[in-house]
Amino acid sequence: MAHIELNNDLPGIRGLMAYRPETEQPLNALAEVLLRGDNTLSRGERELIATYVSYLNDCFFCQNVHGALAGHYLDCNIDQIDAIKADMQQADLSPKMKALLTIAASVQKSGKHVTPEQIELARAEGATDAELHDTVLIAASFCMFNRYVDGLGTWAPQNRQFYVDRAPQRAIDGYQSSLFK
């Protein structure tokens, strides 16, 4: 049960958003531009960054929502997404993506953990300034979303197939609307 009376039964961040529409709007707009807007990083790659940071923050709801979306875009099942989270260096990902995930993992600890060497490595693998910027901001924003979802004690469906089943519709609708309304 959530720490506050949300007056709705929606899971995770959706319950919080329905409770407080004033903050729902910029939060959804941020997720939309970061994860779905025009970008040289694919939607799957950006969802994977969000998933990885949510995993590092141990946020069940966010890592399953975004893991299912990453799987949807990248044509991976839950086991494959789990394997990437557990050991992304050994995963079948591009060197650039591994370098960006390394930076995202530093941001998860704190902004100051990002080193010039990590930035140089990502650049050497082809990352652009815009991609570096968006990687840091996606990672930082999930340090917010994860804390928001867990800090207010929201509930999350425990059956992971729930998230997989909903990912295709979310991929079509984007983040500006709730599937549950």
Added chain:
Amino acid sequence: MPHINLPSEFPGIRSLFMYRPETAAPLNHLVQTLLHDPHPTLSAGERELIATYVSRLNTCKYCSNIHGAIAKHQLGGDGELVELVLADPDTAPISTQLKALLKIAAKVQAGGKQVNADDIAAAREAGATDVELHDTVLIAAAFCMYNRYVDGLATWQPDDAELYDKMGKQRASEGYMTAPFKVNRTEQQLQNS
């Protein structure tokens, strides 16, 4: 030196906002809603104190200085109160309710799961409402984002207290949506940054 090529005339998050207007819009809208727009019960000064405190816990120089300055101007110019809260909320001359909310904010800074039922019960006991609890958690969470964004890209973060005070006064009166000050730096200053 910032990790990416940012406009040099703007400090901290403002350089990032100039670099990427598409993400600046929702980020600015969020901070305006959380900290500046009218709130049913929490004053702008109280909300700025939460933002400042979390930024200090995250050791983000730019955010803790600018929000500390905004808090001061929202609190009638009482910079000493801001310093006392940053030093130790428990002994600062603030309400028991705000102390309880700052305690929750510190838990959020450490991780969302750190907030427990006792923290919530203590805040309620001191008079906190559901909206106040919600907004405290979201303000603290949002500054765990803003701080990481500002430090993670190694933005320019001035040491000039007067500059923060000037910028803080502007934000306290205008809110977050107006154009920022430009700070022109010499070649020498840029090389040393």
